[in-house]
């Protein structure tokens with residue numbers, strides 16, 4: 278077995294991301310090497326042979342620093358997206374910006390590029406960061422892959438070594454002097470704070486900005502709940518220029534007295550992504566506290582205080598028209614508007630009339646709620662990368678159990694899961710070509726999935742904004758298109774009508790042509806899976822209870838108490854038999870359907886995805902399960 282230092286050596290040889298003590302690494306040499314590398318990279322911008330296909334002239338009007346242009350070139354972003362083209366110039370000219378653009382339109386860089394540009398300019402102009410500090414940051418802060426590309430690298434540095442790196446001032450004369458010279462400002466206060474509603478989105482933004490800042494010395498740190506706060510505190514002790522955070526974790530660090538989080542007097546940018554979500558109940562109280570702190574530090578001076586950048590695909594009308602005050606404005610919106618009025622504020626609204634992406638193909642199915650599962654199973658038999666949204670965690674868990682019993686390979690993500698498991702499942706889904714992810718609305722905003730072919734709404738979402746954001750997980754910039762299928766039960770028709778009204782869809786969403794007869798071919802199998810799943814859950818619960826009781830009794834009395842009451846009876850052989858026999862029956866049933874069934878054949882041969890089925894109208898038989906469609910249309914017309 279290799280010991281610890283051998284392991285380090287091995288991973289270093291593999292190009293891994295272990296950091297060693299500055300003295301042992303020859304920081305000076307490394308820095309020189311890095312600076313040369315950066316200079317070469319920038320020079321190479323003009324050498325077409327490196328990436329001959331990427332013409333970056335479309336960015337010329339925006340006048341970006343060469344370090345950023347190089348990174349964009351490496352990402353193959355040859356031209357700015359419309360929202361980037363419109364919002365980067367005013368934001369770099371120190372205006373507040375409120376940006377609304379469809380999902381997947383590149384809003385992260387629309388605020389990220391001005392923030393990075395501003396910080397680069399300041400570091401050149403103001404000498405906020407001394408040359409020596411920059412050297413340390415440059416050498417230490419390069420971050421490579423981990424869970425969602427953001428945090429794991431800190432694991433590689435042993436704690437003691439990490440502390441020594443931060444506190445060691447007794448360097449030999451031939452190593453870099455990190456003690457700053459007199460009369461230079463040594464503290465590097467926080468310059469940009471980006472607030473996002475979910476942890477996953479926060480990590481994604483952090484990773485995206487790091488890629489854009491790869492050729493600069495700017496460091497970006499993500500602060501999120503569910504992951505070690507002490508690691509995040511250590512990251513903050515390195516004074517990153519940009520912090521992306523969920524409001525709850527930032528507030529927690531503020532309350533715990535973290536000096537870096539408290540020092541907001543030099544904050545130049547406050548970004549609120551998914552602003553409509555952030556100002557609604559649940560987040561607003563925290564945002565308000567953070568904002569109050571920033572506003573109080575800014576005082577009343579026009580020139581003080583950070584520039585504010587607010588972005589979403591669904592910016593509420595009270596932000597699109599700043600002069601208009603609406604009755605339904607959430608608490609504190611006026612306060613934020615007053616703050617915005619201190620600087621020039623540009624409102625950039627690029628959303629289309631019905632807000633959704635043009636490339637999206639929308640359908641809906643009117644189904645009895647008791648039949649939804651049959652439809653879902655039928656659809657999931659097809660190939661594709663399918664994202665299924667449900668309104669509750671309980672129903673997600675139930676669907677997961679049943680669909681897994683039906684031998685489908687399913688991933689699941691919701692807020693009731695461990696953070697690491699959530700990230701792992703998202704990563705797995707994202708990197709697969711064909712996969713099914715059951716998700717709660719935690720995943721509906723901002724997550725940049727690649728090539729999702731279909732979004733299925735198992736329940737009608739509670740708001741039109743949720744519908745837009747769920748649909749936005751497909752048909753993003755990098756893909757040709759995608760489909761959304763809304764399953765509407767009679768009791769959900771009111772919500773469905775509201776969505777249609779808010780999206781100006783007078784004729785409603787087009788109906789998907791899937792016949793109930795076709796779907797009912799799986800009825801027996803699905804019903805059996807429901808029963809088996811129920812049985813298995815209670816069997817598992819009993820087994821779990823038993824082992825828990827055993828442990829509890831052993832702990833309390835030193836030995837297991839064999840006397841148990843009637844209802845405590847452990848699962849019997851009979852239970853196990855029923856379960857085994859049921860599974861066998863289900864297997865046989867599926868095999869027999871499999872032999873003749875076209876859908877499964879299509880799935881196996883990869884011929885049909887959900888979208889092709891929906892758009893091609895594979896079944897010509899009269900559609901839908903429910904005869905109350907005209908009623909809904911009628912109702913809708915009246916609205």
Ligand SMILES: Nc1ncnc2c1ncn2[C@@H]1O[C@H](COP(=O)(O)OP(=O)(O)OP(=O)(O)O)[C@@H](O)[C@H]1O
Nearest residue numbers: 354356357358380381382383384385590723725754
């Ligand atoms: N200039 C560009 N050219 C090509 N692709 C880009 C460009 N800018 C960003 N992208 C890519 O577009 C995708 C979507 O970007 P981003 O996640 O920022 O969208 P968004 O507008 O924030 O979406 P959402 O509203 O769902 O949060 C990302 O994969 C990103 O890398």
